Amino acid sequence: MIPLPTTRVRRRRLAVAAAAAGLLATLLAAGPATATPDPGDAPIQGKVSSEQAAAARTLTNSGEIPGVDEVVHSDNIQHLVNIPKEALPGTNSDLAFQGKYAFSGNYDGFRIFDISNPRAPKTVAQVLCPGSQNDISVSGNLLFLSTDSSRSDNSCASTTQPATEKSSWEGIKVFDISDKRNPKYVASVETACGSHTHTLVPEGRNVYVYVSSYSPNTTFPDCQPPHDGISVIKVPRYAPQKAAIVNFPVLFPGEGPDGGGNPGSPTNPGVSKTTGCHDITVLPSKDLAAGACMGDGILFDIRDPERPKVIDQVQDNVNFAFWHSATFNQSANKVVFTDELGGGGAATCNAAVGPDRGADGIYDIVGKGSKRKLVFRSYYKIDRHQADTENCVAHNGSLIPVKGRDIMVQAWYQGGVSVWEFTNSSKPREIAYFERGPISTDQLVTGGSWSAYYYNGYIYSNDMAKGFDVLKLDDRRTDAAKRVRMHELNVQTQPDYFDRGWDD
Template sequence: MTLLNEPRRRRRSTGVAAAAAGLLAALLTAGPAAATPDPGDGAVTQKEVSRSAQAQVRAAMSDGEIPGQDEVVHSDNIEHVANIPKEAFTGFNSDLAFQGKYAFAGNYDGFRIFDISNPRAPRTVAQVLCPGSQNDISVSGDLLFLSTDSSRSDSSCNSTTQPATEKSSWEGMKVFDISDKANPKYVAAVETACGSHTHALVPERRNVYVYVSSYSPNAAFPDCQPPHDGISVIKVPRKAPEKAAVVSFPVLFPGEGQDGGGNPGSPTNPGVAKTTGCHDITVLPSKDLAAGACMGDGILFSIKDPEHPKVLDQVEDNVNFAFWHSATFNQKANKVVFTDELGGGGAATCNATVGPNRGADGIYDIVGKGEKRKLVFKSYYKIPRHQADTENCVAHNGSLIPVKGKDLMVQAWYQGGVSVWDFTDSAHPEEIAYFERGPLSTGTLSVGGSWSAYYYNGYIYSNDIAKGFDVLKITDRRTDPAKRVRLRELNVQTQPDYFD
């Protein structure tokens, strides 16, 4: 664990406007630039920005308008209590899950298990190497679930990359036994159409249902054929996980022909991703509800019958949303926060050129009852600090901070850092705390920053793509009541009823 120096507590000026570099102009005019979102999906690249943009970054640092390179800054109510650096031999860090005194952190080469019984001194319990793009991660009881969204030579953890055009290629869900946290055992693999970019668990007493989100089919891919307008549902018996299998493929966007019934994207809706599946789904089992962020669409659906979910409402935002990325319910299940991953997580979109409504959160109220419930747009939320053109920044993964009567959320923004914000008033959200580092680079757009930032049993945990596993503590009268809420397990895409 690294020793933490006391950072300067200062707020970035919201008046710092990054230059409209050629890279950004290309991003905003190239149609659905986020067709394959999340920066690790492609080869790791660094994109040089213009000389004028580089000069502006250096000037902003010199003037104190943005932090220095790699400098840690935060609001007065946030404390940075620990960091475990990323292992040099692993790929990008990705999502997080929690169980008891353990945190499970995915990365593009497998996953790590941390003992967080002392959040100020977390320690590594296990490092599992099992390459596969994303490695989105969840846990339930003695089982751990891992998404593979890159075409592999086989389902083993020793596989190599192989073209999706080959029928023998594999991608999908992997299942591990984690009854011994120090020695996880790989016990099952289930191939799914177009792989598994992310997944959400619908746990039951005897079985765990896994909703698998994947997208971008191609007629040349034998196992990923268009229109691919639904999700794969896997049933995993808890006592016999080796029998896990796909039990249904519910179509969420029915329509004629190869395009299905989702958003047609460009050129009909310029700059908007065509819907060919879902990026992420969040379920709220206590209310039999789920919300899907599905490329060009946001949906609300019933999961009363987990094998056959039913869409209740479908919404689009063809003005400001390029790629519907993820969803979060509030505790009362009368609101959903959707995120727009403009630029796929690899672009600099937190600046004056892009503005406050793109690459942001969209807050929707849920109105009506039963099968007549509808999503009604209320407002956008975006971090109020402009970032440099060398920093990838956009709305990404977050979770509720459980305070009764309030709608509070912590959220990752890649190199925009971690933001804590209040959306109790759907029309007027506001930030109440933040943590971030200065740019990784002053000359190139280098991918890094917080992939996921979640609140769990009194602390905020962030998985930084480049810098590793961070632990933060927020002390604020608005969030302090959450410290009394304790969970045995947390998969953010399977939202708990915090006050049940």
């Protein structure tokens, strides 16, 4: 833990940035592995024009955007603490929670924090297990990691190996975390095209895992097109070594080698071709799931978790480039989808890109049963323009459980953390924010908040480069959420907060 830098509490002016010469569409990728953490997993750098660099320096010098690494926030948020990366120097990724613990994914493995005192988190364990992007979740005594980089084998000592080799491995790893100080690797399941993200559907003695992966190639033996579905893994809680794939439901049926998802460019210029899903959020209490699937958003029925069925499928071929993630509201009559324009490695929070691209899309769910439809209402994007040296786009967030209102907290990479309300689907608005200034004003260095989630009264953010942040939100609109306590939270396995009681 290090002392917090001096912060300024101020309402940022909307910066008028110079038009970007072009987006950097760099995707995060794991680098070469050795017995030590992968050196290639550090935040990547990208060139910007001399004009863009000069504009970034002008904006920071004028105070229109924060200075390099300067922390700013709205007056209703406190920055309590930052915990820098230590033994795992790779890119920080997703978060999960259980009891007094937070679990932090990292391209080099995962870290467990004791957050019983949120103002002073303590490291309990750091586990070296390289393999991007190490998307993480927990259920009972089991922890799950996604490996979406081609490895020499399924061990935590594996090295990178081309996906064209049949012996290469990607998929899900399972750890026993009954002893938080000494997690034990107990099982793995190889899945087609790896596991970019995964979603848990807990059910009694078993945990079902929906594995999202994409980008097949005819030269990859274990990742063949059309790859138009998801892998479903069944994991017995008390015998995780028996974990196995039980189904590969096709979500985008269609004729030909590409299936029935969005064809992408050139039919729909600038839109990703659908070759699988990026992320899925389930709402087990309603037997619903929402899939963010590259060029498509889908709503599906999971009453039979082994055989999910699509209810509705939507596209936005004007403003959405890459359907990235999904969040239900508490009443299950809305879904917020995110568009990860530029793959998370580009500067898209500027005047050149505008307010409707790289944004959230808010959809109402109308109708009943198998007749339900997703109906677009509006976009939401932070209006705090960032420098062209800052990667910024809509990313992972969670609901803040306030009865009768739809409020969520969300990560925007170097755009920071935004708390916003969408109770009125057509008029979303920001109510709080936290952010750092650019990592650099000379070049684009990827960083910023990957995930920002609300858990038991606090906001936790996993910054790709800077580490683990804890924030405290004090606002009359969200104060009621402080009374809601969860034992376990995997944001993509969305709880029904109403079932857990409200102290009104």
